[in-house]
Amino acid sequence: MSPTTPGLRAYEISIRSDVAELVGQLRELLGAQLVAYLGSVTETRAVRQWAEGVRKPPAEATRRLRLAYQVAGLLAERDQPPVVQAWFQGMNPQLEDSAPARLLREGNPDEVGPRVLAAARAFAAVG
Template sequence: MTTPTTASPGLSTYRESVTLDLAALVDRLRAVLGARLVAYLGGVKETRAVRQWAAGERVPSHVVAQRLRLAYQVAGLIVESQNSPAVVQAWFQGANPQLEDRSPARVLREDDTDGVGPQVLSAARAFARIG
């Protein structure tokens, strides 16, 4: 995830979430969230699948790929506001009042990304602003 180079927070991470090859995206997401959290988001039980996705040896379903791209964008928003990977991980796993006290990871995993994507992004933007 890159440091913001524009006046629009999250724009560079959004661009990366759309343009990065999925293996590279998973590798970068794993570096921030850790393999276990990426596996949870991807709906798999073993981190081996995450390693295989990152190596390009295996391709997740379209729905999972969409979820991982959204998670990358969300994580990037929080990283851009100078937060460590530990803070990003805690944010993804903690109960969030903007998401009816559900964790962002759970919301992303269990709900349709088209429906909840804007809510999770809004919660991430709010956190990034206030820290």
């Protein structure tokens, strides 16, 4: 992989960032409500606390948030945050008309992760 591989930088950030930094960056890209949804919490206060490092999300939520950042970061290489947010929430024909955010929240990351990433790469390629 070369340094210009689409999504490589987002992947590196998703792996190397501590949880607070990752959540803060994800909140900037997706907004606090969508991050809360992806993290399976009902209040954006939890997202703020995660971003401030006051508390940590559960391990499974952290795994999903890292994956969500990888996808969001890849999309943000070409599009502005409102487009990235819309992509996460919209029905996606490459994902059997499911919203990527819903798949990431409800599905097994090992199963849905590659599908969501492939759909994001396809969207970024035509963007």
